[in-house]
Amino acid sequence: xxxxxxxxxTGATGAxxxxxxxxxxxxxxxxxxxxxxxxxxxxxxLAEVGGNGEIIYCDVADKxxxxxxxxxxxxxxxxxxxxxxxxxxxFWMKDDEWEDVVNTxxxxxxxxxxAVSEKMIAKKNCAIINMSSVSGIAGxxxxxxxxxxxxxxxxxxxxxxxxMGRYKIRVNxxxxxxxxxxxxxxxxxxxxxxxxxxxxxxxPEEVAEVVFFLADKxxxxxxxxxxxxxxxxx
Numbered sequence: 001x002x003x004x005x006x007x008x009x010t011g012a013t014g015a016x017x018x019x020x021x022x023x024x025x026x027x028x029x030x031x032x033x034x035x036x037x038x039x040x041x042x043x044x045x046l047a048e049v050g051g052n053g054e055i056i057y058c059d060v061a062d063k064x065x066x067x068x069x070x071x072x073x074x075x076x077x078x079x080x081x082x083x084x085x086x087x088x089x090x091f092w093m094k095d096d097e098w099e100d101v102v103n104t105x106x107x108x109x110x111x112x113x114x115a116v117s118e119k120m121i122a123k124k125n126c127a128i129i130n131m132s133s134v135s136g137i138a139g140x141x142x143x144x145x146x147x148x149x150x151x152x153x154x155x156x157x158x159x160x161x162x163x164m165g166r167y168k169i170r171v172n173x174x175x176x177x178x179x180x181x182x183x184x185x186x187x188x189x190x191x192x193x194x195x196x197x198x199x200x201x202x203x204p205e206e207v208a209e210v211v212f213f214l215a216d217k218x219x220x221x222x223x224x225x226x227x228x229x230x231x232x233x234x
């Protein structure tokens with residue numbers, strides 16, 4: 001019997017993170033469910049997938065917390081999903097709105113990947129999936145901070161894939177558009193759907209399916225960014 005594969009999903013208590021956990025658990029992965037503030041939700045998610053995993057607390061904005069939480073994990077798959085928004089028009093954007101988004105979305109991805117990558121290199125045949133956004137491809141009003149981090153994630157993915165290929169580690173990226181989640185629930189979705197050729201908002205499960213495909217099935221794909229926006233960004 002082959003050894004059970006293991007996946008860490010950061011930001012696992014958000015809509016997309018939760019869907020990713022369920023997709024991997026359904027494929028019999030041991031799931032590490034990362035949370036920062038929603039411990040009860042993380043526990044409920046672990047119970048929902050049959051207890052085949054572990055919940056892990058970490059403040060991804062704190063590099064020492066990252067080292068303590070993740071450095072001993074032996075993974076087959078890392079899904080860098082943790083992220084926040086602090087939207088504001090550029091001329092009114094405060095320093096902390098810029099710095100908090102950069103630290104949580106971009107710096108944390110670097111630090112989490114660094115913390116787990118040594119063991120992944122030793123193991124080989126692993127995968128890293130980074131969560132970008134169509135804002136990182138096309139930009140968005142009032143999101144210079146968020147778009148900068150998500151564009152940076154795409155560039156990070158391409159560069160890291162070049163370095164990791166020799167270790168048989170694939171590094172890919174997904175760029176969701178409007179997806180049903182906590183981040184989009186207050187947006188004027190009825191009007192925004194008109195800009196989407198498929199005329200609907202995406203579901204978290206549709207993002208998770210692509211994440212799982214890149215992690216588990218796409219054995220000859222690396223350094224790619226998959227746009228999941230219903231044609232909104234082309």
